[in-house]
Amino acid sequence: MKSFFPFLNLACAAILLSGCGRESSSTNNAGETPVDGGTCVIGVFGDFDSFNELVSTDAVATTIMEHMLYMPLFEWSKDITIQGRLAKSWEYSPDSLAITVHLRENVRWHDGQPTTAQDVKYTFDAMKNPKLGYPDTAALNEVTSIEVVDDGTVRFHFARPSLNQLPYLRKLILPKHLLEHVPIENMESAELGRAPVGNGPFRFVRWKRDQEAVFEANPDFVDGRPHLDRVVFRVIPDQTAIETAFKSGEIDVVERLRLSEVAALRQDPRFNVFTYEQRGYQFIGWNTRHPLFKSAAARKAMTLAIDRQRIVDALAFGEGKVTANPVMSLSPFYAKDITPHPYDPERAKELLAGEGWRDSNGDGILDRDGKKFEFNLVTNLGNQMREDALVMIQDDLRKIGVVAKPQVREWTVFLSEVKGKRFDAFHMGWESDFILNPYDLFHTKAIEGKYNMTSYSNPRVDALIDQGMAARTFEEAKPIFHEMQTILHEDQPYTILFELAYSVGVSKRIHGVEIDVRSWLLNIEDWWIANGSKPAA
């Protein structure tokens, strides 16, 4: 059983917003001994796409694969550093261009075959295959080759030393003997995606499309069998229906509670509510080539004039927090001493006045050289929170004499406008990870063809990004990225709005649950049910 207190500290530091301490972050009571048995039923909103990591793009399927079915080579530890999972130990070559990884012994696939270095090599080679279109292919190109030293040892060769060498290897390993006969172009239809054979704590039993996926304890798991006999994922696509099923005891866990329901469920003695940060953030990107937003002072004025906390309170029911940097706040690289710009419309007006913006004709709207301060603020259709946020932002900016015209565009149209830099300002959100790759977002070389849509260009930031990405360790990179965040905070190519906080509802029937920002199925192998009782339904 993983210990209880260290996580509580982490959670308290991070989840100030949810009033941590009211709910415990682990459901273990001291002195209770976990027992084996029982079925845990988890409600999810949508069906899975595939249990083959090579083709799956579905977040819940990926979570199940990582924590139940397969063993990743490496994983994140509690303090967000890299720790081994399938890897027992590893060492860098003196020039840091190779990492030799020793695998754990006695790890077996669910069909009894041993997991070996051959499987590791196969998995990485397949992910690197340009014909496949695996999302991380570009990052994995840093790995030039994978060499099988012996059955239990594999060596990764890198193009250059980089900060993300080990995080790149954080991939779950697939069984070569079940995939090698599948041509890479036909990977979509590989049987493994429908009937996965892994090496993790749970084995696949059955998957009925749009209904349920069932997994059972793997008695031969290398760390010992998990406590639960079975884990059943039931697909319930309606928000109200899933919460009703949860309240009536038909399901034990709701993957994600509605933000509006979280506060009430926290008060309900039958449930534990676990809150964790969204891995990502919502922001406004300013077109730094646009005459209005060329100057950092004008962009900063926009940030100061937007009451971000009001948006979190009104649209996310307080389940989120205002952050300062384009890095997720629990990343080890997040510069904690940089606080978000305050909501200060007076200061915003002063900054704009300094730029020559005045209300010369008394119509309540700032102007300069006969031109009004007005622009289009665009977001994508289909995200109600974003559409509502635009209206609140319009309202805030109007108070300082700036006219923002909210526009909602269908996704492809939105995307082509944003990619083509045909916008004044746009609102969207990024998913992000603990590791940092600011290159694609803020490097001058990423303006064409990558994700630097604001056309932000600052030679000092470019240099810091290059230097930070080449660092060997997180510790070495931290001060470099800290300086980068300080500059971005002043330059404000993005106005960072907020991070959401998501909540998982868990019945008190389930014990031993730990959930944090890494995953909501983090320690499902340690979950247990007193008396192994079956659900009431």
Place this chain on the structure above:
Amino acid sequence: MIGYIVRRILLSIPLLWALATVTFFIVRLAPGDPLAMYYNPEIDPSVMETVRTRLGLDQPIHVQYVRWLGALAQGELGVSFKHHRPVAEILAETLPNTLLLTGLALLFDLGLGVVLGVIAAVRQYSWTDHATSIVALFLYSMPGFWLGLMMIILFALKLGWLPASQMESVDAEFMGTFPRLWDRALHLVMPVFVLGIASAASVARYMRGSLLEVIRQDYIRTARAKGLSERRVILRHALPNALIPIITLLGLYLPYLISGAIVTETIFAWPGMGRLTIDAIFSRDYPVVMAANLLAGVMVVAGNLLADVLYAVVDPRIRYE
């Protein structure tokens, strides 16, 4: 008759082709991108292009159309973008679920609708007639999602009599045959009721109107004059003729048997065609959208044909050459 049916079937082929073609272009030209989730700074932009090529979406739309039509002519429905499985396989899994739900709902709504309609017609302007009409209109106007949620809250959450969602309980496979059938039946009660009740209300109104018309016919007066019991007059003489308009309704309901019931399926987490289609539309899963659409088209054609043929069977005055 046989010649007529064959002619109708042959005529439906160009109709279905036109339907498929129009749908193909509308679906492709509609805004949206099946690869939207690849727009993410964690993923290199080149990956999106690789996947686009692999799915054949980089080709000009007319090339995609010819490829798709060629495959269709050979009975190939393609592979779902989202589920990474052949569409035919997905349909084979989903159709029986939908048929179970919509078939029972159809029986329920026809049965209940006809009975209520007959009662209302026989006792025209009575207290029963007014009550039936009001209840029918009330149920007909009730949005299915609301009725469904209210029933879930009442019967699943408050009373605990019925399961809230899905087709079976967890661990149903460990039950014996009869407990398992019973479990399945309990899961069917609410969705079938919600799905059937609104149509039952409308069938009742049709039935009432149609029967009232028939009752005023001369042959009914004759039957009464012969001294037959009222029961016999209504059930043997009036009802069969009054049912003819209901056959038209049946023809109209057939496609909906297959296309599923999106609202009911979503609320009760029933894994049927409606949900499959809507999910596919939202995720721009073109192969599934096209297959579901084509299937619905086939059912519309088949439903109309069946209704026409049934007319001839029940009404000897109708002859097709």
